[in-house]
Amino acid sequence: MNQPTTKIKYFIYARKSSESEDRQVQSIDDQVNRLKKFASDFNLDIKKTYTEAKSAKKPNNRPLFDEVIQRIEDGEANGILCWQINRLSRNPIDSGKLSWLLQRGVLKSIQTIDRQYLPEDNVLIFSVESGVANQYILDLSKNTKRGLQSKLEKGWQNGVAPLGYLNDKENKTIIKDPERFNLVRKMWDLMLTGNHTPPKILDIANKEWGFRTRKFKRIGGNELSKSGIYKIFTSLFYAGTIENSGLKYEGQHERMITLEEYDRVQMLLGRKGKPRPKHHEFAFTGSMRCGVCNCLYTAETKKKLLKSGEIREHTYYHCTRKTTKIKCNQRKNIPVDDLEVAIEKEIEKYTILPEFLQWALEGLNKKNDTEIEDRTKVYEMRHKNLVETQKELDELTKMRYRQLIDDETFIKEKNILQSKIAQSKENLRETETRADKWLELTEKTFAFATYARAAFLRANKMGKAGLELKKEILLALGKTPIITNQKLLIEPNEWFAEIQNGYPALEKKYLRLEPTKMPMNKAKTEALASVRAHWLRHLDSNQEPTPYACSTVANGADYIIAREGREALPPSYL
Numbered sequence: 001m002n003q004p005t006t007k008i009k010y011f012i013y014a015r016k017s018s019e020s021e022d023r024q025v026q027s028i029d030d031q032v033n034r035l036k037k038f039a040s041d042f043n044l045d046i047k048k049t050y051t052e053a054k055s056a057k058k059p060n061n062r063p064l065f066d067e068v069i070q071r072i073e074d075g076e077a078n079g080i081l082c083w084q085i086n087r088l089s090r091n092p093i094d095s096g097k098l099s100w101l102l103q104r105g106v107l108k109s110i111q112t113i114d115r116q117y118l119p120e121d122n123v124l125i126f127s128v129e130s131g132v133a134n135q136y137i138l139d140l141s142k143n144t145k146r147g148l149q150s151k152l153e154k155g156w157q158n159g160v161a162p163l164g165y166l167n168d169k170e171n172k173t174i175i176k177d178p179e180r181f182n183l184v185r186k187m188w189d190l191m192l193t194g195n196h197t198p199p200k201i202l203d204i205a206n207k208e209w210g211f212r213t214r215k216f217k218r219i220g221g222n223e224l225s226k227s228g229i230y231k232i233f234t235s236l237f238y239a240g241t242i243e244n245s246g247l248k249y250e251g252q253h254e255r256m257i258t259l260e261e262y263d264r265v266q267m268l269l270g271r272k273g274k275p276r277p278k279h280h281e282f283a284f285t286g287s288m289r290c291g292v293c294n295c296l297y298t299a300e301t302k303k304k305l306l307k308s309g310e311i312r313e314h315t316y317y318h319c320t321r322k323t324t325k326i327k328c329n330q331r332k333n334i335p336v337d338d339l340e341v342a343i344e345k346e347i348e349k350y351t352i353l354p355e356f357l358q359w360a361l362e363g364l365n366k367k368n369d370t371e372i373e374d375r376t377k378v379y380e381m382r383h384k385n386l387v388e389t390q391k392e393l394d395e396l397t398k399m400r401y402r403q404l405i406d407d408e409t410f411i412k413e414k415n416i417l418q419s420k421i422a423q424s425k426e427n428l429r430e431t432e433t434r435a436d437k438w439l440e441l442t443e444k445t446f447a448f449a450t451y452a453r454a455a456f457l458r459a460n461k462m463g464k465a466g467l468e469l470k471k472e473i474l475l476a477l478g479k480t481p482i483i484t485n486q487k488l489l490i491e492p493n494e495w496f497a498e499i500q501n502g503y504p505a506l507e508k509k510y511l512r513l514e515p516t517k518m519p520m521n522k523a524k525t526e527a528l529a530s531v532r533a534h535w536l537r538h539l540d541s542n543q544e545p546t547p548y549a550c551s552t553v554a555n556g557a558d559y560i561i562a563r564e565g566r567e568a569l570p571p572s573y574l
Contacts, residue, residue: 008079008109010039011068012049015056015087028053031083038113039081047077056086059093069097072107079109085117156252157242162235163213163228164256170411174253178419181256182426183211184232188257191233191265194287194480197471198269202229233265267296267322282315283470284339290319291484293328299336317483334486340456340470342488346477347453350496352503353510357450359535386424393417448476449499506535 014031028051039046052064060066065088071077080098082088088110089095101107102119110117157174161167164184166177187205190196196204205211206223213228215221232238239262240255241248270286282299289296301315316333352360396417400410456473459466474481478492492500510531 007045009045009047009077010079010081010109010111011071011077012036012039012046012081013065013068013088014049014051014083015062015065016051016053017055031087034113035081035083044079044081044111046081056088056090056094059091062094065094069101072101078107079111080107081111084112085110157237158244162237163224163232164238165253166214174251175415176254176419177214178415178422180211180214182423183209184238185256187229187232188238188261188265191268192261194268194289195475198229198233199226202226205229233269236262238262270296270298281464281467282317282336283467284317284474287471287474288317288481288483288488290321290328290330291482291489292330293319293321293323293326295320295322295328297483300333319483330484332486334483338486339488343470343474343477344453344456346488346490347456347473350449350477350492350499351453352446352449352499353507354450355510356503356507356535357446359532360446382424386421389417389420389424393421448473449496452476503535506531 012032012035014028014035016028016031032049032051036046036049038044050064050068052062054062054065056062056065068080072080080088088098098107098110102110102117105119108119156172161174161177164177164181165174168175183205186209187201190201190204191198202224211224213220213222213224236243236248237251237253238256239259240251240253241259242251243249268286284297285299286296296319297317298320299315299317301313304312304314306312315336317336317339318333319328319330321328321330393414396405396410396413399405400407405413452473456470459469459473462469476493478490478496482489513531
C-alpha cells in the first residue's frame with residue numbers, strides 16, 4: 001500500500017445485499033472486523049463506519065452510500081475503505097460518481113483489502129474494474145432469466161410451490177405435499193358441491209381439520225387466510241397449467257383437479273380469474289341451477305316508473321344460459337318474493353316442534369355412548385397402523401445409511417411412506433373427534449329443523465347479514481336447488497328425509513292431545529309418553545349422518561345461533 005504524504009481520513013463502507021447474487025459474499029460483520037484490523041495494521045484514520053444491507057444494482061437505492069458521498073464532497077473525509085470494489089457500486093451511475101470524485105481529487109483514495117485506487121492512476125483502473133462489476137450484474141440477470149424461462153418451458157414452476165405441493169430441491173421439481181395435498185383436494189371437493197362458499201370452506205379447514213400453512217424459517221405455520229383460499233381456487237396450477245407473465249405452460253407436476261373442475265369452480269365463484277366487484281348483493285346467486293341447461297341462476301334488479309311517479313325496484317332471478325351445448329328454453333324470470341315463498345315451503349317440510357328437539361337430544365346422547373365405544377376400537381387399530389408405518393420409514397432410512405439402496409429407490413419409497421403416515425395422522429384426528437363431531441352435527445341438524453323457518457322469515461330485517469343467513473339456510477336443505485319452469489326443486493339431505501318420513505304422524509298425534517290447553521291426567525301423560533317413545537325409537541332406526549352430509553346443515557344452525565342469538569336454542573342444545 002502506498003503511503004501518501006498527507007494523512008487521509010477514511011470512511012469504512014460495508015455492504016451486504018439481499019439479492020441472490022450476493023448470498024455467498026462476506027457478511028457485514030465479517031467485512032467490518034477485517035476492515036478495522038486492516039486499518040489498525042496500516043494506521044489508517046477512520047472517521048466513521050457505515051454498514052448497509054441494500055442492493056447496488058440500481059442507483060439512488062442506498063441512502064447511507066449517498067451520505068458517504070455527500071460528506072466526502074463536504075470535506076469531512078477523503079477516503080473510502082471497503083472489502084471489494086463491488087461493495088461500493090454495481091451500476092454505472094454510482095461508479096461514475098466515484099470516478100468523478102477521484103478525477104477531481106476530492107476523493108484521494110479508495111482502499112480495498114487487496115489494492116488501492118488513487119487519482120494519479122487517471123481513474124482508468126477503477127473505471128475498468130467497476131465496469132467489470134456492472135457487467136457481472138447484467139450477465140447474471142440474463143443468465144437467471146434464461147434459466148427461469150428454460151425451467152418453465154420444461155413444465156416446472158419457479159419459486160415456492162403452491163399449498164398442497166413441495167419443492168424438491170434435490171431434483172429441482174415440484175412434488176405432492178404428503179401432509180396437505182389431500183386436504184387441499186378436499187377443499188376443491190367441497191367447493192365443487194356448490195353448497196359451500198370459500199369463507200365456509202376456510203372455516204372448516206382451519207377449525208375442523210386444523211389446517212396450517214407450511215412452516216419456513218421466519219414465516220408460515222399459520223391458519224389459512226381468506227386471500228389464501230381464494231388464491232387456491234383461482235390458480236390454474238392445480239389443474240396442471242403454469243401461468244407466468246401472461247403465458248401458459250403445461251406443467252409436469254401431478255395435477256390435483258381437471259380443467260373441467262377448475263372451470264366449474266370459476267363459474268361458482270362468479271368470476272374469471274380474479275374476483276370482480278359486486279354492485280348489488282343478492283341472497284341466492286350462485287346457489288341454484290337451471291333444470292334444463294344446468295347453468296347457475298343469477299339475480300337482477302330493475303326499476304319501474306309507476307303512473308303515480310313513484311319508482312319501484314323489482315328483483316328477480318333468471319338462468320345465466322352461459323352454455324352453448326344445450327339450448328335453454330328457461331327464459332321466464334322468477335320474482336324474488338315467489339322464490340322465497342317456495343324456499344319457505346321447503347323449510348316447512350322439515351320443521352319440527354321444540355318439544356321434539358328436546359326428545360331428540362335425549363336420544364342422541366344415549367346413542368353417542370355406543371359411538372364412543374366404537375371410536376376407541378377404531379382409534380387403537382389406526383394408531384397401530386401409524387406406528388408400523390413409522391417403523392418401516394425408520395428401517396428404510398437405515399438401509400440408505402448402509403448403502404443397501406440407492407437414492408432413487410430411497411426417495412420413491414420415502415414419499416410413499418410419508419404419504420401413508422400423513423393419511424394415518426389425519427385418520428387419527430378424525431377418530432379422536434368422531435363421536436363429539438357426530439353428536440354436534442346431529443344436534444345442529446335438529447336445531448336447524450326447529451328454528452330455521454322462523455329465522456328465514458326474520459332475515460329480511462337483518463340487512464347484509466340476513467342475505468348470508470338466507471343463503472346458508474337454502475344450502476342446508478339439500479343438494480344444489482334446481483329451478484324448472486319457475487318451480488323450485490330440492491333433493492333433501494338424507495337426514496332431513498328421515499325427519500320428513502317419521503315426524504308428521506307423531507306431530508299430529510301430539511297436537512291432538514293439546515298438552516298446553518288440557519289439564520294433565522294419567523291417560524294423557526301415558527299418551528304423551530307413547531309419542532315420545534315412538535320418536536326416540538324412530539331416531540334409533542335412522543342412519544347416522546356423516547360430517548359431509550350434515551356440514552351445510554351445521555353451518556345453517558351456526559348462522560341461526562350467531563344471528564338470532566343463542567337464547568333461541570334450549571339449554572340442552574347449548
